Amino acid sequence: MRASVITSFGTADALHEAHVDMPVPGRGQVLAKVRAAGVNPAELIARSGGFNLPAPAIIGFEFAGTVAAIGDDVSGVEVGDRIAGWPDSFSQGSYAEFTLSSNYTTIPEGVTFEQAAATVIGADNAARGLALLGPRPGETIVITGASGALGGAAVQFARLQGLEVIGIAGRFSLEYVESLGATAIEYGDHLADRVRAVTPGKIDAALDTAGKGLLPALIELRGGTERVVTLADMAASRYGVAFSAGHPGNRDSRHVREALEHIAAGEWRTRIGHTFPLSQAAEAHRTLEAGRTGGKLLLIP
Ligand SMILES: NC(=O)c1ccc[n+]([C@@H]2O[C@H](COP(=O)([O-])OP(=O)(O)OC[C@H]3O[C@@H](n4cnc5c(N)ncnc54)[C@H](OP(=O)(O)O)[C@@H]3O)[C@@H](O)[C@H]2O)c1
DSSP states (O other): OEEEEESSOSSGGGEEEEEOOOOOOOTTOEEEEEEEEEEOHHHHHHHHTTTOOOSSBBOOOOEEEEEEEEOTTOOSOOTTOEEEEEOSOTTBOSSBSEEEESEEEEOOTTOOHHHHHTTHHHHHHHHHHHHHTOOOTTOEEEEESTTSHHHHHHHHHHHHTTOEEEEEEOGGGHHHHHHTTOEEEEOSTTHHHHHHHHOSSOOOEEEEOSOSSOHHHHHHHHTSSTTEEESSOTTHHHHTOEEOOOOTTTOOHHHHHHHHHHHHTTOOOOOEEEEEEGGGHHHHHHHHHHOOOSSEEEEEO
């Protein structure tokens, strides 16, 4: 099969298309034919060598596609079913024609592979981060990175749970964030003052999905670190803020399925910035590194 293979970790140039052996599904796994793979910030770190993966490595931490073959002890899906989920291995990922997975959900009719691939990591992490805040209907939450994959999902889950949402995003994303049902505010200087100016009541909780140094403003708005959670800021411990990391043990495909069902019903938005053929994985990484993607970047094998 074709895959984007890293033999030596480093810059985006490390990603090279090559022919590699087809993976074979083991117990509990399906072989998925990848139809779209999300390109994520964590994959930039993995590509640079930050995850200490063994080489040669195929990265790519989320996918949508079809079931191509089924291993032992797999139930609930058949060959040909449309699924979205996580590859089982960080070094045998979704930047490839095929990948192995035991954690996935089926894709409802009416949802494209691109939409599904763009939803997996965002919906899962957003739902987990939100749950940690114990939100109650009628409360007001501030969500940073509200135009992003994680933040956009967090805004929409929060609205579905009956919360008022202040969404923090860039100037060019404000209209999009408003369309998700949030009051949108541009990040930048005096953020806490500008949030307070549009919020008469108190801020009950804050979820940081941007990781861009906004924790002091969120702590100021909350009057402390209680009910402040970050999914993205590595300086969390310095501020005494809870950091929630996603890992294979806490992924929950039910949240992905829930988001996909809302997409199918026309009541959930997933922003796709650009799609690249697999052969242009390096270009996709450069685009993500440059920022202002306009939405999720996807590789199409
Ligand atoms: N905890 C975990 O396990 C976990 C899992 C997955 C991802 N993450 C992390 O979560 C973060 C978001 O991932 P993602 O896939 O949602 O990224 P994304 O789709 O690229 O979204 C990034 C968000 O950050 C905003 N942003 C960019 N520059 C900013 C700045 N200077 N100040 C404030 N906000 C800014 C963007 O706003 P505009 O585009 O509107 O400018 C956008 O809303 C990444 O750091 C990623 O590594 C963590």
